[in-house]
Amino acid sequence: xxxxxxxxxxxxxxxxxxxxxxxxxxxxxxxxxxxxxxxxxxxxxxxxxxxxxxxxxxxxxxxxxxxxxxxxxxxxxxxxxxxxxxxxxxxxxxxxxxxxxxxxxxxxxxxxxxxxxxxxxxxxxxxxxxxxxxxxxxxxxxxxxxxxxxxxxxxxxxxxxxxxxxxxxxxxxxxxxxxxxxxxxxxxxxxxxxxxxxxxxxxxxxxxxxxxxxxxxxxxxxxxxxxxxxxxxxxxxxxxxxxxxxxxxxxxxxxxxxxxxxxxxxxxxxxxxxxxxxxxxxxxxxxxxxxxxxx
Amino acid sequence: xxxxxxxxxxxxxxxxxxxxxxxxxxxxxxxxxxxxxxxxxxxxxxxxxxxxxxxxxxxxxxxxxxxxxxxxxxxxxxxxxxxxxxxxxxxxxxxxxxxxxxxxxxxxxxxxxxxxxxxxxxxxxxxxxxxxxxxxxxxxxxxxxxxxxxxxxxxxxxxxxxxxxxxxxxxxxxxxxxxxxxxxxxxxxxxxxxxxxxxxxxxxxxxxxxxxxxxxxxxxxxxxxxxxxxxxxxxxxxxxxxxxxxxxxxxxxxxxxxxxxxxxxxxxxxxxxxxxxxxxxxxxxxxxxxxxxxxxxxxxxxxxxxxxxxxxxxxxx
Numbered sequence: 297x298x299x300x301x302x303x304x305x306x307x308x309x310x311x312x313x314x315x316x317x318x319x320x321x322x323x324x325x326x327x328x329x330x331x332x333x334x335x336x337x338x339x340x341x342x343x344x345x346x347x348x349x350x351x352x353x354x355x356x357x358x359x360x361x362x363x364x365x366x367x368x369x370x371x372x373x374x375x376x377x378x379x380x381x382x383x384x385x386x387x388x389x390x391x392x393x394x395x396x397x398x399x400x401x402x403x404x405x406x407x408x409x410x411x412x413x414x415x416x417x418x419x420x421x422x423x424x425x426x427x428x429x430x431x432x433x434x435x436x437x438x439x440x441x442x443x444x445x446x447x448x449x450x451x452x453x454x455x456x457x458x459x460x461x462x463x464x465x466x467x468x469x470x471x472x473x474x475x476x477x478x479x480x481x482x483x484x485x486x487x488x489x490x491x492x493x494x495x496x497x498x499x500x501x502x503x504x505x506x507x508x509x510x511x512x513x514x515x516x517x518x519x520x521x522x523x524x525x526x527x528x529x530x531x532x533x534x535x536x537x538x539x540x541x542x543x544x545x546x547x548x549x550x551x552x553x554x555x556x557x558x559x560x561x562x563x564x565x566x567x568x569x570x571x572x573x574x575x576x577x578x579x580x581x582x583x584x585x586x587x588x589x590x591x
Numbered sequence: 592x593x594x595x596x597x598x599x600x601x602x603x604x605x606x607x608x609x610x611x612x613x614x615x616x617x618x619x620x621x622x623x624x625x626x627x628x629x630x631x632x633x634x635x636x637x638x639x640x641x642x643x644x645x646x647x648x649x650x651x652x653x654x655x656x657x658x659x660x661x662x663x664x665x666x667x668x669x670x671x672x673x674x675x676x677x678x679x680x681x682x683x684x685x686x687x688x689x690x691x692x693x694x695x696x697x698x699x700x701x702x703x704x705x706x707x708x709x710x711x712x713x714x715x716x717x718x719x720x721x722x723x724x725x726x727x728x729x730x731x732x733x734x735x736x737x738x739x740x741x742x743x744x745x746x747x748x749x750x751x752x753x754x755x756x757x758x759x760x761x762x763x764x765x766x767x768x769x770x771x772x773x774x775x776x777x778x779x780x781x782x783x784x785x786x787x788x789x790x791x792x793x794x795x796x797x798x799x800x801x802x803x804x805x806x807x808x809x810x811x812x813x814x815x816x817x818x819x820x821x822x823x824x825x826x827x828x829x830x831x832x833x834x835x836x837x838x839x840x841x842x843x844x845x846x847x848x849x850x851x852x853x854x855x856x857x858x859x860x861x862x863x864x865x866x867x868x869x870x871x872x873x874x875x876x877x878x879x880x881x882x883x884x885x886x887x888x889x890x891x892x893x894x895x896x897x898x899x900x901x902x903x904x905x906x907x908x
Contacts, residue, residue: 552740
């Protein structure tokens with residue numbers, strides 16, 4: 297007894313916690329599918345950014361003499377489209393507008409939806425009822441129908457269809473944000489902040505945001521794949537991007553007439569949409585399990 | 592049970608009113624003259640005014656909305672500007688066609704999705720799980736309108752087994768239950784089924800995995816229940832949620848059929864919606880969106896009530 301008391305206290309070994317994001321990244325990197333998907337996404341983004349340097353030809357310059365060449369033709373590795381434009385260049389340039397329309401509406405909806413949801417969840421009461429019941433009304437539309445109806449009513453165009461897509465994704469994000477915030481609101485640390493006299497704005501910024509943004513962000517990420525498919529779908533219907541702009545959805549539409557003569561050619565733009573959406577999905581799945589978020 | 596159902600129905604009424612208001616506003620959001628599609632550009636002002644009065648476009652918005660709502664409740668959705676025929680009749684014809692592919696697609700999707708989901712959930716972490724989960728990810732990631740084109744390329748262009756478009760030979764819209772007509776049904780329904788397949792497979796996989804990890808399963812096994820008996824318990828616990836997801840998916844497919852119907856020229860509500868948008872036929876557009884949204888609301892209601900009947904725990908929540 298006395299021997300123990302007499303000795304110097306043994307130094308406590310210091311183990312530094314690696315931090316939340318390092319842990320998440322480490323867990324994420326253990327999922328090979330998620331890592332490959334993330335690399336594909338990065339590659340697609342790089343393709344969009346560096347399109348002018350990567351594309352061998354002008355995506356808008358067509359020539360009627362070389363229409364609908366099959367993939368593998370000389371000088372046109374992926375063939376030419378119905379107006380004789382180089383498919384490879386159009387697919388590369390198509391990444392720009394297609395990714396833009398798949399990602400931007402989700403982020404816009406994230407800002408609006410998270411604000412609505414966090415305010416509704418934190419304030420509660422009548423504010424919650426009014427905000428969330430309004431969201432319910434928009435939730436009562438199937439997403440494709442709402443997107444098509446809005447884009448159709450506003451008229452074709454990139455801006456209008458992005459607006460339509462944003463409106464489609466606000467209610468689901470708000471709903472998730474509201475339910476996470478409601479869960480956090482009654483926690484002890486929020487009560488403690490309240491007791492120490494912090495105002496609502498400060499509590500939301502310091503106590504609530506840090507604990508709810510993760511799940512909301514991951515949920516929003518999972519919507520990017522849906523948004524890609526919907527945005528391309530709108531262009532496919534003729535409600536989104538207008539010709540001659542290279543967009544995968546629109547290319548799928550204009551090449552439909554070639555389905556009997558050059559089936560391989562008209563399958564290419566859809567393949568790009570598919571690769572993008574599946575990569576975003578796998579990446580989000582990996583992120584979700586790395587951050588240990590359920591549902 | 593009945594009080595819960597009554598409560599749920601009462602809660603749905605304000606949603607329905609909200610939905611019809613959104614449908615109404617949506618269409619009036621549209622820029623430009625509502626009669627632009629029927630009038631020649633050089634039409635005289637007096638003809639314009641006459642038509643505005645005829646369609647009621649001259650009245651204040653709230654009055655237009657109330658008139659439209661009251662008539663809609665009575666089953667009158669106005670007349671199509673383009674064809675001059677009653678909108679309700681046009682929609683009624685189209686809804687049947689869409690219901691046909693959507694129901695079949697939901698059924699196929701449910702069968703495949705629960706199968707993949709159970710396989711993945713039961714053999715978690717094995718290669719069987721990876722394969723089944725891959726099918727599920729494929730289902731939720733594939734742009735279905737593109738898949739439809741691929742299927743047309745394979746089964747119509749290359750193999751020549753199935754017709755690529757339409758609902759009957761020679762573009763006939765008169766549906767009959769014979770092989771010639773059913774052939775037209777296969778590709779659109781199979782294409783559509785990948786969406787519910789993916790979503791149901793993912794839901795079922797998560798549910799099965801969660802239920803298998805619960806203590807009562809270990810208890811059942813410990814008391815010596817054969818594996819098939821354990822399986823029955825899992826099925827009973829998975830059923831309410833997966834059936835609910837199935838019901839909601841049917842609603843999504845009904846409302847979201849426009850892309851598939853455009854690919855296959857299937858004469859349903861989606862094609863009608865497409866026509867209404869591009870011909871700027873406002874009464875038809877308004878009516879179609881309203882009917883599809885109401886279908887969705889009603890289906891959600893039915894699913895909720897049905898789910899609470901299957902699983903009484905839900906009512907308490």
